[in-house]
Amino acid sequence: MELATGLASPRETLVEEILELAAQLGKRIAADARGKQMAAAQSALEASMADRQLLADYEQQQQRIHSLEVAGKPIEPEDKRKLADLHGKVIASPVIKNLLKAQADYFELMTLVSHQIEEAALSGQ
Numbered sequence: 001m002e003l004a005t006g007l008a009s010p011r012e013t014l015v016e017e018i019l020e021l022a023a024q025l026g027k028r029i030a031a032d033a034r035g036k037q038m039a040a041a042q043s044a045l046e047a048s049m050a051d052r053q054l055l056a057d058y059e060q061q062q063q064r065i066h067s068l069e070v071a072g073k074p075i076e077p078e079d080k081r082k083l084a085d086l087h088g089k090v091i092a093s094p095v096i097k098n099l100l101k102a103q104a105d106y107f108e109l110m111t112l113v114s115h116q117i118e119e120a121a122l123s124g125q
Contacts (some may be wrong), residue, residue, distance in 0.1 A: 029113070034105045041102035044095050051095040058086040 029035045061083045068075050
């Protein structure tokens with residue numbers, strides 16, 4: 001939103017500066033080992049149709065069981081067996097294991113970053 005003079009308001013300028021800093025931070029995070037691991041793990045999953053389908057099937061079965069629980073309906077033994085089978089396949093997949101490890105490490109980094117930003121923002125420094 002520009003003023004009639006064509007100049008950005010001080011608020012808009014500040015927002016633009018914050019977004020620029022965020023973009024720079026994103027680039028630095030991508031350069032960190034955890035950022036690189038996360039990108040590589042996501043690429044590996046994207047390259048593996050079988051693992052993507054396995055995750056989708058697992059999530060769908062989890063959702064099915066959750067929906068039955070919420071509705072107070074019985075969960076059939078076949079549904080439990082299917083979830084257990086899919087769970088076993090998920091944890092056996094090297095691609096998915098690598099992704100889960102990368103996600104945990106990345107989440108740890110992002111939590112540290114978030115806390116640092118919040119601390120600085122609230123202290124006014």
